[in-house]
Amino acid sequence: MKLTPKGMRDIGPEDMFIREEAIGRIRQTFQSFGYRPLETPAMEYLETLRAKAGPEVDKQIFVIDGGEYGLRFDLTVPLARYASATDAPKPFKRYAIDVVWRKEEPQRGRFREFYQADVDIVGSLSMRCESELLTIASAICGAFGFPERRILLNNRKILDGIASKLGIGGDAKGEVFRVLDKLDKIGEAEVEKLLGEIVGNEKTGELLSIIRAKGDNRSRLALAAKYSEEGARELGEILALCDFVVEVDLFLVRGLGYYTGPVFEIKLSEGIGTVMAGGRYDGLLGIYGQDAPAVGISVGIERLVTLLAEQKKAILKKTDSRVFVACAKPEFYPYAAQVAAEFRKAGIACETDLNERSLRKQFEYANSLAIPFAAIVGEREKKDKSVTLRDMSGGKEEVLPIQDAISRLLGR
Amino acid sequence: MKLTPKGMRDIGPEDMFIREEAIGRIRQTFQSFGYRPLETPAMEYLETLRAKAGPEVDKQIFVIDGGEYGLRFDLTVPLARYASATDAPKPFKRYAIDVVWRKEEPQRGRFREFYQADVDIVGSLSMRCESELLTIASAICGAFGFPERRILLNNRKILDGIASKLGIGGDAKGEVFRVLDKLDKIGEAEVEKLLGEIVGNEKTGELLSIIRAKGDNRSRLALAAKYSEEGARELGEILALCDFVVEVDLFLVRGLGYYTGPVFEIKLSEGIGTVMAGGRYDGLLGIYGQDAPAVGISVGIERLVTLLAEQKKAILKKTDSRVFVACAKPEFYPYAAQVAAEFRKAGIACETDLNERSLRKQFEYANSLAIPFAAIVGEREKKDKSVTLRDMSGGKEEVLPIQDAISRLLGR
Numbered sequence: 001m002k003l004t005p006k007g008m009r010d011i012g013p014e015d016m017f018i019r020e021e022a023i024g025r026i027r028q029t030f031q032s033f034g035y036r037p038l039e040t041p042a043m044e045y046l047e048t049l050r051a052k053a054g055p056e057v058d059k060q061i062f063v064i065d066g067g068e069y070g071l072r073f074d075l076t077v078p079l080a081r082y083a084s085a086t087d088a089p090k091p092f093k094r095y096a097i098d099v100v101w102r103k104e105e106p107q108r109g110r111f112r113e114f115y116q117a118d119v120d121i122v123g124s125l126s127m128r129c130e131s132e133l134l135t136i137a138s139a140i141c142g143a144f145g146f147p148e149r150r151i152l153l154n155n156r157k158i159l160d161g162i163a164s165k166l167g168i169g170g171d172a173k174g175e176v177f178r179v180l181d182k183l184d185k186i187g188e189a190e191v192e193k194l195l196g197e198i199v200g201n202e203k204t205g206e207l208l209s210i211i212r213a214k215g216d217n218r219s220r221l222a223l224a225a226k227y228s229e230e231g232a233r234e235l236g237e238i239l240a241l242c243d244f245v246v247e248v249d250l251f252l253v254r255g256l257g258y259y260t261g262p263v264f265e266i267k268l269s270e271g272i273g274t275v276m277a278g279g280r281y282d283g284l285l286g287i288y289g290q291d292a293p294a295v296g297i298s299v300g301i302e303r304l305v306t307l308l309a310e311q312k313k314a315i316l317k318k319t320d321s322r323v324f325v326a327c328a329k330p331e332f333y334p335y336a337a338q339v340a341a342e343f344r345k346a347g348i349a350c351e352t353d354l355n356e357r358s359l360r361k362q363f364e365y366a367n368s369l370a371i372p373f374a375a376i377v378g379e380r381e382k383k384d385k386s387v388t389l390r391d392m393s394g395g396k397e398e399v400l401p402i403q404d405a406i407s408r409l410l411g412r
Numbered sequence: 413m414k415l416t417p418k419g420m421r422d423i424g425p426e427d428m429f430i431r432e433e434a435i436g437r438i439r440q441t442f443q444s445f446g447y448r449p450l451e452t453p454a455m456e457y458l459e460t461l462r463a464k465a466g467p468e469v470d471k472q473i474f475v476i477d478g479g480e481y482g483l484r485f486d487l488t489v490p491l492a493r494y495a496s497a498t499d500a501p502k503p504f505k506r507y508a509i510d511v512v513w514r515k516e517e518p519q520r521g522r523f524r525e526f527y528q529a530d531v532d533i534v535g536s537l538s539m540r541c542e543s544e545l546l547t548i549a550s551a552i553c554g555a556f557g558f559p560e561r562r563i564l565l566n567n568r569k570i571l572d573g574i575a576s577k578l579g580i581g582g583d584a585k586g587e588v589f590r591v592l593d594k595l596d597k598i599g600e601a602e603v604e605k606l607l608g609e610i611v612g613n614e615k616t617g618e619l620l621s622i623i624r625a626k627g628d629n630r631s632r633l634a635l636a637a638k639y640s641e642e643g644a645r646e647l648g649e650i651l652a653l654c655d656f657v658v659e660v661d662l663f664l665v666r667g668l669g670y671y672t673g674p675v676f677e678i679k680l681s682e683g684i685g686t687v688m689a690g691g692r693y694d695g696l697l698g699i700y701g702q703d704a705p706a707v708g709i710s711v712g713i714e715r716l717v718t719l720l721a722e723q724k725k726a727i728l729k730k731t732d733s734r735v736f737v738a739c740a741k742p743e744f745y746p747y748a749a750q751v752a753a754e755f756r757k758a759g760i761a762c763e764t765d766l767n768e769r770s771l772r773k774q775f776e777y778a779n780s781l782a783i784p785f786a787a788i789v790g791e792r793e794k795k796d797k798s799v800t801l802r803d804m805s806g807g808k809e810e811v812l813p814i815q816d817a818i819s820r821l822l823g824r
Contacts, residue, residue, distance in 0.1 A: 002457045003497070005481050010494050013448035013506070020449065032756045034733035034763030036425035037432065041525050042454060042483075042511065043474075045414045062455075064474050064483075065515075069417050071454075071476075082422050085415070089780035091766050094425070099454065103477075113453050124767045128745060132766065135749075139756075241746060321446035333540060334653060337547075344444045344551075351446030354503050354536045354544065368501040 007104070007112030015305075018314040019115075022305045023097055025143045026117045030095040033136055035119050038094045040078035042101075043069040051287045052077050052258065060102040071101040075118045076284070076296065083122040084289030090123030097301070109306060120296030122285065127234050130262045130280065131241035133297045137266045137276050138244050144304060145313050149275075151245065152265045153238065154252035156279070157231030158224045162210055162250075165227055166203050174257070176207070181253040184273060188212075211250035220248045234262055258284050264297070272307065275300045317370070320349040323409055324366035325387070328378030330356050335382040339375060339402060346406045350375075366392060375405060419516070419524030427717075430726040431527075434717045435509055437555045438529045442507040445548055447531050450506040452490035454513075455481040463699045464489050464670065472514040483513040487530045488696070488708065495534040496701030502535030509713070521718060532708030534697065539646050542674045542692065543653035545709045549678045549688050550656045556716060557725050561687075563657065564677045565650065566664035568691070569643030570636045574622055574662075577639055578615050586669070588619070593665040596685060600624075623662035632660045646674055670696050676709070684719065687712045729782070732761040735821055736778035737799070740790030742768050747794040751787060751814060758818045762787075778804060787817060 004010055011019060049061055049070045061070040072078055075096045083092055097117040106112060119136060121129045134151055141149045159180075163173045179194045186194075195204040213223050217239060225232035239246055254263040254277060261280035268275050278297030285292050308314040323343060325336045336352045343350045351371075353362050359376070366374055375387035381399070389405045390397045400408065416422055423431060461473055461482045473482040484490055487508045495504055509529040518524060531548060533541045546563055553561045571592075575585045591606045598606075607616040625635055629651060637644035651658055666675040666689060673692030680687050690709030697704050720726040735755060737748045748764045755762045763783075765774045771788070778786055787799035793811070801817045802809045812820065 002460060003493070004453050005455050005457060008453035008455070010453070010490075011451040012494075012498070012500070013450060016449035016451060019451075031732040032759075032761045034731055034761060036731055037428035038425060039423040039428055039431075041416050041420035041422070042513070043417050043420070043525075045417060048414060062476050064476055078422075081415070082424075086424070088424070089777055093763070093766075101454070113455075121766060126766055126768050128749075128764075128766045128768070131749075132764075135753075241749065243750075319446055319448050320443040337540075337543075337653065338655075341547075347444075349444045349446060351505070352540075352544075354505075354533060354538055354540045356538050356540070365501055 005112070007106030007110075009111065014316070014318055015309070017317050018309050019301075019305050021314045022144075022301060022308055023115070023117070026140060026299055026301065026304075027095070027097060029136060029139050029143055030097075030117075030119050032139075033093070033119075033132065035093045035095040038079065038082060038096055039098065040072070040075075040082060040096075042099070043071055044078060044081070046070045048081055048288070049073065049077055052080070052284065057102075060104055062101050062103055073102050074100055075116050075298070076120070076281075079118070079120050079122075079296075080284045080294070081288045083120075083292065083294070084285040084287075090292070091129070092122040093119070094122070095119045109302070111302065115301040117299040117301050118296055120294060122294045123292050124295075125282070125293045127237040127262070128241065129295045130234075130238045130264070133278060133295065134238070134242055134246060134264060135244075137264075137297060137299075138242075140276070140299060141266065141268070144308065146268050146307070148269055150247060150267045151242075152249040152252050152267070153235060153246050153262065154249055154264075155224070155228065155231035155235050155262050156259050157228040157234070157261060158250060159253065161224075161227030161231060162207065166199075166206055168199055168203065168207075172198055177253045178255065180211075180251060181255045183251060213250070217246075217248045220250060224248070224250060231261075238262060254279050261295070268307070272303070275303050275307075319369045319371060321351050321369065321371045322348050323350045323373040323375050323389075324362065324371045324392075325350055325352045326359060326362045326366070326374045326376045327353050328359060328376060328381075332377050332379070332382055336377050339377055339387055342402050343375075343406065343409070346410065348406065348409050363392070373409060417524070419518035419522075421523065426728070426730055427721070429729050430721050431713075431717050433726045434556075434713060434720055435527070435529070438552060438711055438713065438716075439507070439509060441548060441551050441555055442509075442529075442531050444551075445505075445531075445544065447505045447507040450491065450494060450508055451510065452484070452487075452494060452508075454511070455483055456490060456493070458482045460493055460700070461485065461489055464492070464696065469514075472516055474513050474515055485514050486512055487528050487710070488532070488693075491530070491532050491534075491708075492696045492706070493700045495532075495704065495706070496697040496699075502704070503541070504534040505531070506534075507531045521714070523714070527713040529711040529713050530708055532706060534706045535704045536707075537694075537705045539649040539674070540653065541707045542646075542650045542676070545690060545707065546650070546654055546658060546676060547656075549676075549709060549711075550654075552688070552711060553678065553680070556720065558680050558719070560681055562659060562679045563654075564661040564664050564679070565647060565658050565674065566661055566676075567636070567640065567643035567647050567674050568671050569640040569646070569673060570662065571665065573636075573639030573643060574619065578611070578618055580611050580615060580619075584610055589665045590667070592623075592663060593667045595663060625662070629658075629660045632662060636660070636662060643673075650674060666691050673707070680719070684715070687715050687719075731781045731783060733763050733781065733783045734760050735762045735785040735787050735801075736774065736783045736804075737762055737764045738771060738774045738778070738786045738788045739765050740771060740788060744789050744791070744794055748789050751789055751799055754814050755787075755818065755821070758822065760818065760821050775804070785821060 221232045258281045259279040260282045263279035266276040276299045280295040282293040325340045327336045340352050374390040633644045670693045671691040672694045675691035678688040688711045692707040694705040737752045739748045752764050786802040798813050
């Protein structure tokens with residue numbers, strides 16, 4: 001029988017524990033800033049998805065039942081659809097941590113079904129929003145124990161200003177941005193070559209001299225202001241509100257066509273690449289209903305999960321069970337079940353023998369899941385309302401009344 | 413622009429908080445018994461789904477991209493596919509709380525996309541499994557504050573035994589079971605009529621006289637043993653291990669064709685109907701790979717969420733934010749952001765003004781989300797590293813150093 005569909009996978013218990021820890025940390029950060037949860041259907045009307053998807057994304061949509069619906073390819077379209085119709089207080093600050101689907105060619109570490117974790121703010125034009133989103137990004141890096149990160153910031157208005165000054169408009173502008181966006185993948189030399197093919201060598205030289213200009217944020221913003229005063233001012237406002245390092249990077253585009261203002265990207269190190277990215281998209285909601293300004297950031301959970309696992313920064317476990325209640329003989333199972341119930345009442349996750357196996361087999365099972373303790377019950381234990389608590393790593397055993405065993409397991 | 417697909421819906425923040433609480437309680441119960449999480453793709457190969465789906469379910473499958481894949485209609489098929497190939501220690505105890513999709517005609521309270529919460533045990537023939545699953549069901553009723561519940565238990569082996577004694581076999585047997593399964597929907601009189609059409613009035617009379625027999629569990633099991641000694645003995649074993657009321661109900665079928673042993677159903681009250689159900693399906697895994705015995709129970713989250721909301725048994729809230737940090741004037745926003753950061757560091761979810769609004773407008777926003785406190789900052793507060801803490805319900809205000817405000821908010 002066939003296994004999982006192409007580019008998709010099962011996530012077994014051990015990987016789930018890491019994933020849940022990652023998602024838990026991200027959710028907790030989102031909540032601490034007052035973002036509110038929203039869940040939307042997995043599928044949307046195809047026309048809802050297509051209203052935003054560019055031609056690149058369009059062919060990646062999984063189409064359902066002949067074509068009326070498609071699976072969502074991101075969490076921004078459903079948010080825009082919802083927020084353009086909601087009467088929730090503004091700003092509407094929402095988070096969503098959920099699955100999206102894209103029919104891409106599967107690659108190493110790239111799947112057709114994956115999680116995204118998004119926060120978005122609908123209903124505010126203030127740059128306070130951008131600074132809050134970068135603060136959240138910074139907090140998530142901290143929560144994951146990744147202090148080494150680069151937060152890059154640019155503004156579409158500046159890029160637009162440069163393009164317009166250089167006389168790059170229409171289709172050429174879109175193409176130029178798409179090429180710039182590929183910098184990480186293809187490198188600067190290739191970018192230069194491709195730009196030359198689109199706008200000629202002279203304009204390419206001018207463009208690159210601007211966006212590659214050396215210097216600190218201040219000098220880059222001064223340069224940027226020549227092309228878009230508003231764009232540079234907005235970035236200055238954001239920087240003033242961030243008490244951590246943010247780098248103005250005039251090379252940064254962010255692929256999506258719908259961004260209208262500041263865009264940002266967080267990289268963990270040169271090699272690992274982007275783990276979070278976002279920007280302002282003030283025009284998008286209007287497509288779906290009532291227009292409103294909006295800005296958001298998306299956290300790449302899959303990459304963070306992989307990192308957590310590789311760097312062993314998550315708690316690696318096979319089960320929540322802290323103790324296995326073992327039966328010396330099958331007839332003591334009712335007492336074992338009773339002991340397990342007492343443990344659970346005290347908040348201790350535990351399990352008993354469901355297979356009527358020998359004590360040796362029960363220990364083998366407990367060890368296979370790395371359950372740290374066994375509580376063995378037999379005739380004496382049943383009579384005394386006690387258990388023989390066994391440390392599965394050292395093999396040390398001690399007969400204890402149930403309540404004392406609970407205290408021991410709780411580390412009191 | 414169109415909204416959500418037919419029979420599907422957005423779940424806004426207020427409803428999400430209730431839902432998360434329900435899911436959290438269920439997950440916590442599953443974990444306390446040592447069940448381990450498994451997540452599988454939303455879609456499966458269509459042939460994987462069809463291997464289990466009866467003709468009723470088949471037409472409810474959402475088909476993807478021309479027919480290679482379909483969206484899962486339950487969590488049992490993916491479990492069976494996974495568990496028939498895994499080398500995880502046995503018993504493999506897994507839980508899954510996830511979305512499933514069925515293209516049914518939408519009705520009140522019935523959706524085409526909904527959650528299920530399942531626990532299953534793969535790899536044990538012992539009736540300890542059934543008793544553990546019923547214990548979990550009972551614990552979940554307790555965790556939701558629903559002490560009034562009926563736990564009904566039957567065994568497919570008994571039903572098979574009765575059918576065989578009465579000479580009801582082949583297609584007629586399946587039809588008879590399907591009619592019995594509709595008891596809750598159509599009532600006893602209609603069941604009797606339909607059965608008569610299938611097997612004649614005489615056999616219908618005999619059949620009903622058996623499964624409707626009055627008496628306690630003991631007398632019902634004694635009667636059942638005449639048709640399947642093994643089936644009755646299994647139920648006896650389960651009952652002996654349950655320290656709560658379980659009713660043997662020979663009328664209980666549970667619709668699914670793949671059940672092979674004990675089946676069970678938990679009802680909250682006559683009116684509300686079934687909130688959990690399950691049974692043993694020892695033959696299913698063999699369809700997908702390596703065979704193994706299996707038994708599971710499914711919790712109807714949607715119904716529990718509705719009940720929690722109706723009975724106001726969940727914490728009803730609009731946001732996690734405990735305090736809104738308000739700016740007397742825009743120039744104090746950097747200090748407001750700093751105060752908010754201190755609050756978050758202390759574990760207090762909070763938010764600030766992202767719209768550069770007047771104090772009155774800020775209060776309106778905080779009130780619209782029922783945020784209980786405001787921490788107002790202005791010139792004096794900034795100078796003193798303090799806040800003016802305002803109780804939003806009574807309007808009482810007090811100037812406090814940040815740390816004292818934190819203590820107050822934490823209820824110390």
